[in-house]
Amino acid sequence: MRVIEIKSFGGPEVLKPAERPDPSPGPGEVVVRVMATSVNPVDTKIRRTGRGVAPALPAVLGADVAGIVESVGEGVAGFVPGDEVYGCAGGVRGMSGALAEYLLTDPALLASRPPQLSWREAAALPLVTITAWEGLFDRARVKAGQSVLVFAGTGGVGHIAVQLAKAAGAKVVATASSPDKAELARSLGADAVVDHRASEPADWAAEHTGGKGFDVVFDTVGNANLDRAFAAAALNGQVVSIVTQQAVDLTPMHVKGLSLHVVFMLIPMLHGIGRERHGTILREAASLVAAGKLRPLLDPTRFALEQAADAHRWLESGTAVGKVVIDVGT
């Protein structure tokens, strides 16, 4: 099969076409014919640094996948060849990735793809949806009527968090850095949008929560932004972050009695625990898609498998709006 392989870590140019034998599923495994994959910041970070969760070299990267079950191993229940699926299911330590014609993976990580979505759209959802879902529901336990602040409301995780919080019945405020992005955040369901460069968390809390602060704050930015997340939170509020951060002063957490939930959605893939939860989340997310409450934002630029390096460059340029997707199958 055709794959995009890396033999060393570094710039996008390390992503190179190669040939590998077609995989065949062992017991409990499935092989998915990849129709599309999307690029997430974790993919470019692995490619660039080789640290942390990186697979051993030579490696095939790519976590998100939408495709068609090609074959199933012994003992696999729930999927048969021909099933159309989506998931975040490879490209990290111990697992081959989706920059390939076929992906060998654990069916617990997959769910039926929402039929309302194209392959490209389905491939855009899994990593960011599971991240936002775990943060908002499994951890912060957002409830109807609560106020939720989402930083970078049109970003990868942000644009899903806005929609999930709204679907849960929360009042959603998003930060955005331009009028276009503000309009986009509103179209996703944000009740209000604030410009995080023109005003401060205390202003947002005053205007949108009567000064009480937000019940849930979703930090997708990291570093100094966590201070702003703490500043925006209500007493005993829930703060979700998805970014590694150093030298954080927890004094504001003490003063307000906050909870901080750091979400790292790769844990089930890396450690082989809790994978069923990811399949469950994707099934529930598909219901929201069917109900018209969840859709991915796609960057319009198109990339074929052989252009994976360009797709990485495009994501790293910071100018993409919406998920960067690579078309693999036809």
Add this chain to the structure above:
Amino acid sequence: MRVIEIKSFGGPEVLKPAERPDPSPGPGEVVVRVMATSVNPVDTKIRRTGRGVAPALPAVLGADVAGIVESVGEGVAGFVPGDEVYGCAGGVRGMSGALAEYLLTDPALLASRPPQLSWREAAALPLVTITAWEGLFDRARVKAGQSVLVFAGTGGVGHIAVQLAKAAGAKVVATASSPDKAELARSLGADAVVDHRASEPADWAAEHTGGKGFDVVFDTVGNANLDRAFAAAALNGQVVSIVTQQAVDLTPMHVKGLSLHVVFMLIPMLHGIGRERHGTILREAASLVAAGKLRPLLDPTRFALEQAADAHRWLESGTAVGKVVIDVGT
């Protein structure tokens, strides 16, 4: 009435006997005849620094109280004169304290004192019990069968956390720094005790959780100890802390996908929100006392109201084992 007053912040010597008019309850307030009060680190910190949650001077300190309802204001339901109560109910910004013959307070913060306990014992419980309860149950949601690590298992909050976690059906491991304290922690229900100076969190996780790490870790120590709490926690574990901490590296939280709950139990007193929850916790705690599942550790040294300065000195010496209690009424 006799009170112990401070007219300036500083050493224990600022605690001086004085006379004040007897309080009388306004609408929704009660006056409690104080039988005993206990000294918590927050009391000595307020006295020493005057920062943060300190009341305006001149002030009467003292948060924990056990006593007898003397009079009730208009609209108070649930308490009548003569009721025996306990609570954490004063001594911070906006509220007079329990180093006095009478305490004017909000009945939402009180509950009937457990009849199995002496006044001294009842006065030892509220602040530490509410803190441990909020951390373990309201925040970390500890469940039967989970593993819980409690740092400083014979300390003020620690010795309650050990008992509450055990009562919830968890496997409880406590840290202790001497054989005597280890024995004490076991007598409180700890299934195992580790010496935090002789071994490392990874060792405790290996020995007591099969290497998985603890589902819940309760940090009562602060500062560098939070790193050890993170190191001891399981993937997606819950870490509770009660101490302000600066320059914390959250990388371990990211790698493990942890939640950190910073408990600050004074918030309901300071901000006038959620006070009913404190009364509820104290009622539930009283049930545990009745069931023989919760008891306070008391330092045997006795202090009268006029010896409040000595009681503060004793707590600050770090040599007390168990709560330091001051006898007020007779």
